[in-house]
Each structure stands twice: as structure tokens, then as C-alpha cells.
Amino acid sequence: NAGVMQNPRHLVRRRGQEARLRCSPMKGHSHVYWYRQLPEEGLKFMVYLQKENIIDESGMPKERFSAEFPKEGPSILRIQQVVRGDSAAYFCASSRDRDEPQHFGDGTRLSIL
Amino acid sequence: AQKITQTQPGMFVQEKEAVTLDCTYDTSDQSYGLFWYKQPSSGEMIFLIYQGSYDEQNATEGRYSLNFQKARKSANLVISASQLGDSAMYFCAMRDRGSTLGRLYFGRGTQLTVWP
Numbered sequence: 001n002a003g004v005m006q007n008p009r010h011l012v013r014r015r016g017q018e019a020r021l022r023c024s025p026m027k028g029h030s031h032v033y034w035y036r037q038l039p040e041e042g043l044k045f046m047v048y049l050q051k052e053n054i055i056d057e058s059g060m061p062k063e064r065f066s067a068e069f070p071k072e073g074p075s076i077l078r079i080q081q082v083v084r085g086d087s088a089a090y091f092c093a094s095s096r097d098r099d100e101p102q103h104f105g106d107g108t109r110l111s112i113l
Numbered sequence: 114a115q116k117i118t119q120t121q122p123g124m125f126v127q128e129k130e131a132v133t134l135d136c137t138y139d140t141s142d143q144s145y146g147l148f149w150y151k152q153p154s155s156g157e158m159i160f161l162i163y164q165g166s167y168d169e170q171n172a173t174e175g176r177y178s179l180n181f182q183k184a185r186k187s188a189n190l191v192i193s194a195s196q197l198g199d200s201a202m203y204f205c206a207m208r209d210r211g212s213t214l215g216r217l218y219f220g221r222g223t224q225l226t227v228w229p
Contacts, residue, residue, distance in 0.1 A: 031215065042117075042204055042219035043158075056216060091158060098215045101148060104158035 002027055004094050005074075006105035013082050014113045021077040021108045025094030032075045033102060034060075034067060037089040049075060079110075087112045115139065117205050119220035126195045126227055133180070134190040134223045136205030142166075145209035147188040148217065149179065152202040161203075164188060195227045 005024040013019050025032050030051050035043040045059040049069035060067065064082075069075040079086055089109050093102035118137045126132035138147065149161040164172045164179045172179040180189040192199055202224050206217040 033215065033217070035217075035219075040221075042221045043206075043217070045216040045218070048215045059216065089156065093158075093217075099146070101146075101160050101163050102217060103160055104150070106155075106157040109156070 004029075004092055004103055004105035006092050006108050008108060009106060010109045010111070012111045012113060015083060016081050019079040019082050019086070019110055021079075021090050021092075021110070022074045023077070023092030023094075023105060024074040025092075026096075026103055029094035029096050029103075031095045031098055032069050033093045033095075034075075034077050035091045035093065037091060037107070039088075043091060046077070082110075082112050084112050086110060115220075116209075116218035117207055117220035119205055119223050121223045122221075123224045123226070126192075126225065128197060128227055128229050129194055131191060131193045132195055132225065134192070134203050134205075134225065136188045136190065136220060138186050138188060138205075138207045140186075140207065140209040142209040145207055147179070147181070148206040148208070149177070149188075149190045150204045150206060151199075152204065152222070154201070158204075162190070192225075197227050197229065200225060200227045 007022050032049045034046040037043045047060045047067045048056040064080045066078045089107045091107045093104045095102045145166045147164045151159045162172050162174045162177045164181050171181050176193045178191045202222045204222045205220045
């Protein structure tokens with residue numbers, strides 16, 4: 001499967017724990033985007049990264065959330081000290097170029113107990 | 114202000130009929146891109162079709178076509194010959210210069226149900 005790979009597909013955490021979501025872009029894609037989808041809503045942009053650089057993090061909460069896209073390995077979205085309101089589907093997308101269509105992974109469904 | 118507006122929370126269409134899903138957008142940029150994505154009940158997001166603001170022809174991809182009316186700022190998705198497997202949530206999205214490049218703005222979606 002040459003598509004965008006996200007794991008895990010489902011993640012359950014207790015309040016106060018850390019959640020780590022992984023995204024491997026499509027082959028040849030160096031632009032990665034993270035979006036969050038709350039129930040009954042469209043996707044909301046969180047952060048845009050290129051290899052080793054954060055281009056735009058204006059959609060990401062200032063506290064507890066961070067993202068990285070290292071030179072080697074997948075992009076990681078990290079949520080520290082999770083709260084109930086973090087429960088959502090988190091989607092990663094990638095593109096070859098900024099102006100190309102974004103292709104999405106299957107998402108990670110995060111549930112907070 | 115909403116960048117993307119999808120006014121139809123739900124639409125119903127009979128199998129083999131055509132259906133139009135509405136999308137209007139708001140931008141002051143001259144250069145922008147419009148996208149449609151499909152989200153089945155299994156949850157993944159599937160890219161369907163893209164229209165650039167400078168494209169003179171309406172985009173088509175198989176049974177999907179985009180009715181692009183620039184002056185009205187609308188980018189409606191037309192699905193011809195609907196199939197049962199078309200039942201899903203459909204999202205319209207836009208990318209413009211805005212405050213940053215790259216991010217997509219999504220509408221709230223339209224739930225399409227195809228009945229036999």
C-alpha cells in the first residue's frame with residue numbers, strides 16, 4: 001500500500017497520559033499536514049510540516065500539543081496530559097508539493113477515558 | 114466568516130440518478146484551489162476531484178464532475194449514475210493564500226444516501 005499510513009488506527013488513553021500519533025507520508029511526498037475532526041464536523045487544520053521544519057502551526061493549541069517531521073522516520077503528533085476534549089479523529093495528509101492535492105491517511109481515533 | 118459553506122446536511126438520491134452537492138466558498142484571493150473528499154462510514158478520507166481557480170474547464174474524474182461558477186463562488190460536485198457505494202459524507206475544501214499556504218479549509222459536509 002503506497003498510501004499515507006497512520007498508526008495506530010485507534011488509541012485509548014486515560015486523562016493525563018500522553019498520546020503519540022504517527023504518520024508516514026506517501027512515497028515522494030515531503031509535505032505533511034495534520035487535521036482534527038470532531039464528531040459531526042469537518043476537518044480543522046492543525047499543523048503543516050516539511051522535513052525537519054514546521055511551516056505553519058497556527059491551528060494547533062499552544063499547550064500540550066506538538067508535532068515533528070524528522071529527517072528519518074514518520075511525522076509524530078504528540079498530545080501531552082490528554083483531556084476528554086482531545087477525543088477526536090486525527091488525520092494526516094501528505095502532498096508532493098504545497099500546491100498539489102493532499103492525500104489522507106485513514107486517521108487515528110483517539111478516545112480519552 | 115466561514116470559508117466553505119455546505120448548506121445541505123443530508124441528500125438522498127436513487128441509484129443510477131445524478132446528484133449535485135452544493136458548495137460555496139469565500140476568498141478574496143485570485144489564486145486558490147477547490148477540492149472534494151469522500152468519507153465513507155469506515156472513516157477514511159478519499160480525494161475525489163480538484164479545480165484550480167484559473168482552470169477554464171470544469172474538472173471531471175470519471176463519474177465526478179465539478180460545476181465551477183467563479184462569479185458565484187460556487188464549486189458544486191455532480192455525481193452521475195449514483196451507486197450504492199456512493200453513500201458517504203462528502204466534504205468540500207479550499208486552499209487559498211490566506212495567512213499561510215498549504216492548509217485546507219473544510220466545510221461541515223453533506224451526508225449522501227443512495228437508495229436502491
